Amino acid sequence: MADLTALRDAMRDFTDARDWTQFHDPKSLILALVGEVGELAELFQWLSAEGAREAATRDPLRTRAGEELADVLLYLVRLADVLGVDLYEAATAKLASADARFDVDAVRGRAPEKA
Amino acid sequence: MADLTALRDAMRDFTDARDWTQFHDPKSLILALVGEVGELAELFQWLSAEGAREAATRDPLRTRAGEELADVLLYLVRLADVLGVDLYEAATAKLASADARFDVDAVRGRAPEKA
């Protein structure tokens, strides 16, 4: 079961055991998240759009990408915990809102405009 | 139940219904993730370390932060799906690895060095 609440609790235990809560203010955690997103970006930067998808089906990229995605998720879960946000509930609410906002027939096959 | 697999499926349905899969190559999704991380960073940039935590307990920051965290998670889940990565499994494996790597007694109260 891919339970985000269990992951939050595991990150909390990991942090508490090391007395690292003192370092986990929101700005520091966002910078840590940025660092991991940067490592993810570096894995793909020089690949073509098609090559990126293809290369990710094999190692070494497959494993490396999984590790960086994992790091991003772990810091994201930790940040949400520190901010008192129920991450899963926030995500389902946001997706429901996007579902209502982007009418299927109106936007089919067209990339959403950035405001 | 905060089930990441259900969220992945919901994002997949949302994307398929709009025929947006064509836009969701890995590099494009990473850029979308970067955009959302940027919006998250902007919410906190000028706050102090302590002020950030405090301000996030109240609106408007509480709601805004939740929305941006949600956007980051949704793109992360979608990216993992496109890359064929089991995000939850990758995160639990990474956390287990960090747990073994950072000996509790050796690192207690000290921020991990960046290599």
Place this chain on the structure above:
Amino acid sequence: MADLTALRDAMRDFTDARDWTQFHDPKSLILALVGEVGELAELFQWLSAEGAREAATRDPLRTRAGEELADVLLYLVRLADVLGVDLYEAATAKLASADARFDVDAVRGRAPEKA
């Protein structure tokens, strides 16, 4: 004359005049930089590799991209100033180092590996 030193001084004056130096600690400025990089990423996220180059030759993308590149540069220059780094000298030294490191004949036409 595209003088980075003049830009640094102009940003310093802009900041001092508003008494905003108090907000410009390194972590806050990095978050501000991340915010602007995020806005840049959003402009290009759903375009194809070829489409991105082409769309940037015309408005509205041409002007919008210029504005976001400008914001990134302004925060970067400000961050370097706060950190006491001579940004131009650091960049020329880094480029000279890359020039020595990536032998022209050895790497021609091949994307550099990410370590």
Place this chain on the structure above:
Amino acid sequence: MADLTALRDAMRDFTDARDWTQFHDPKSLILALVGEVGELAELFQWLSAEGAREAATRDPLRTRAGEELADVLLYLVRLADVLGVDLYEAATAKLASADARFDVDAVRGRAPEKA
């Protein structure tokens, strides 16, 4: 003389000599920029706001921060070149616009609100 035009030309020569122009589409360069911003963020993530400024006055952080700032600038200059943007002109125009928009007396000592 800290001439951004000379840096642009040097980056262009560096890239052409290696036949790397083929990799320098806008999206790829933005991902490379994100990678460098991530490395910069990692250097500062666990420091306090005051500690960050202080630590940057000494090595190893002083040198490391300079290197990462340099990398960000080099990719930014390259991206502007690829997009046909006069980066220096864009930055001076943006700063002039900010100078007009944020009235000195109205905003003195108050962090700008994020829209």
